[in-house]
Amino acid sequence: MTTTTETAHALPTDLDAVDLTDPRTFVTGDPAELHDLWQRFRTERPVHHHRATGGLPGFWALTRYEDVMAVYKDSSRFTSERGNVLSTLLQGGDSAAGKMLAVSDGARHRAIRNLMLKSFSPRALGHVVEQVRGRTRDLLSQVLDRDGFDYAEAMAEHIPMGTICDLMAVPPQDRQALLDWNKQVLSADSSEGTADEAWLARNEILLYFSDLARSRRKNPGDDVISALATGEIEGRPLTEEEIIFNCYSLIIGGDESSRMASIGAVLGFIEHPEQWRAFKAGEVTVDSATEEVLRWTTPAMHFGRRALVDVEIAGRTIPAGDIVTLWNTSANFDGDVFADPRSYDLARTPNKHVTFGFGPHFCLGAFLGREELKALLAAMRDMVGAIEPKGEARRVYSNFLYGYSSLPVAFRGA
Numbered sequence: 001m002t003t004t005t006e007t008a009h010a011l012p013t014d015l016d017a018v019d020l021t022d023p024r025t026f027v028t029g030d031p032a033e034l035h036d037l038w039q040r041f042r043t044e045r046p047v048h049h050h051r052a053t054g055g056l057p058g059f060w061a062l063t064r065y066e067d068v069m070a071v072y073k074d075s076s077r078f079t080s081e082r083g084n085v086l087s088t089l090l091q092g093g094d095s096a097a098g099k100m101l102a103v104s105d106g107a108r109h110r111a112i113r114n115l116m117l118k119s120f121s122p123r124a125l126g127h128v129v130e131q132v133r134g135r136t137r138d139l140l141s142q143v144l145d146r147d148g149f150d151y152a153e154a155m156a157e158h159i160p161m162g163t164i165c166d167l168m169a170v171p172p173q174d175r176q177a178l179l180d181w182n183k184q185v186l187s188a189d190s191s192e193g194t195a196d197e198a199w200l201a202r203n204e205i206l207l208y209f210s211d212l213a214r215s216r217r218k219n220p221g222d223d224v225i226s227a228l229a230t231g232e233i234e235g236r237p238l239t240e241e242e243i244i245f246n247c248y249s250l251i252i253g254g255d256e257s258s259r260m261a262s263i264g265a266v267l268g269f270i271e272h273p274e275q276w277r278a279f280k281a282g283e284v285t286v287d288s289a290t291e292e293v294l295r296w297t298t299p300a301m302h303f304g305r306r307a308l309v310d311v312e313i314a315g316r317t318i319p320a321g322d323i324v325t326l327w328n329t330s331a332n333f334d335g336d337v338f339a340d341p342r343s344y345d346l347a348r349t350p351n352k353h354v355t356f357g358f359g360p361h362f363c364l365g366a367f368l369g370r371e372e373l374k375a376l377l378a379a380m381r382d383m384v385g386a387i388e389p390k391g392e393a394r395r396v397y398s399n400f401l402y403g404y405s406s407l408p409v410a411f412r413g414a
């Protein structure tokens with residue numbers, strides 16, 4: 001993840017000139033401009049062929065809710081095994097293909113997913129959710145009535161990784177090392193780290209999971225690593241690579257996206273004070289507020305697939321082998337599905353956003369992601385009286401993640 005303070009990048013008026021691979025396209029000064037752009041794609045060019053850029057192949061971009069949903073559902077004609085985000089799709093594949101859930105398909109994907117699902121059921125997660133709630137309230141009590149602090153650093157950074165460690169029952173004495181390695185992996189895209197350091201840190205994480213899986217095989221618990229290490233498919237254990245890649249996928253899937261949603265929730269209250277007042281007054285439920293935060297923030301802007309056969313969508317043929325990208329960030333603001341889509345309405349219902357995807361790859365951590373946000377919103381309602389902005393929020397520089405890496409604020413106690 002990279003962060004930026006770069007100045008606004010003017011969006012081209014010609015849709016053919018828009019570059020969806022360039023992070024600067026998404027870091028515009030005014031989010032309304034980006035919404036206008038997506039609206040134009042939905043109405044003028046819903047099945048858009050994006051030109052090849054920088055020596056990489058061209059690809060299709062789907063922006064209407066209906067089309068995005070149709071591809072998410074259709075894993076028989078669209079595969080994830082050659083990558084599921086632009087960065088890997090354009091490079092021709094993902095090294096974890098066929099081993100890690102997000103980039104596997106078919107019977108093997110279903111079988112590994114079923115094994116992992118046991119540790120992701122609301123009942124199995126009861127204890128993890130309790131810890132999320134406790135951690136959120138503890139962190140909040142430490143920042144209340146401070147003159148100012150960076151919400152991203154003081155709160156949002158700690159909750160998702162803490163939750164993932166709880167889910168995997170990482171022993172307390174190992175957690176700091178895991179957090180440090182993960183930071184090194186993430187800082188590779190910023191000016192702070194190098195690609196070599198990131199590669200080494202990623203290997204440390206994979207080695208750590210390999211050791212942990214070995215010890216869980218001997219002494220299993222009810223955590224997700226034990227489920228992977230002791231699970232069998234058709235009478236055979238998972239391979240070492242399947243176990244460690246799927247452990248790692250929880251960090252890839254659950255850390256940054258949850259952080260973006262959490263920071264976006266606080267920013268949403270700052271930018272829409274009437275929504276904060278309504279929420280604080282109990283006029284809006286935590287559940288409906290959570291769904292609107294998820295729609296509004298859409299942390300994972302896109303996912304993608306490759307067509308396995310020729311497929312017709314809205315009168316255009318996508319040839320077999322082509323890359324198709326699904327723009328959640330546009331689908332979640334499609335006026336055919338969401339009434340008054342650009343209004344931030346914490347009481348919105350129905351709210352069938354695609355923030356967690358849909359179909360066979362529907363986010364495995366959706367329940368947990370929702371619980372993290374609910375814990376934050378409930379704690380803020382109980383403990384915070386007023387929210388004061390204390391400086392500029394800093395945007396993340398990415399063509400995949402939407403959100404902020406820094407948010408200076410002050411919380412006054414209730």
Ligand code: HEM
Nearest residue numbers: 084101102253254257258261303356357361363364365369
């Ligand atoms: C607000 C937070 C989150 C967002 C926006 C999000 C979004 C998504 C989306 C859109 C997908 C579908 C990808 C595709 O179709 O190619 C996905 C898959 C996945 N997510 Fe999440 N996610 C979040 C939180 C989490 C958490 C907390 C975890 C784990 C602890 C997690 C683990 C996963 C995994 C393992 C998959 C792959 C599932 C599969 O392919 O069967 N996610 N996520």
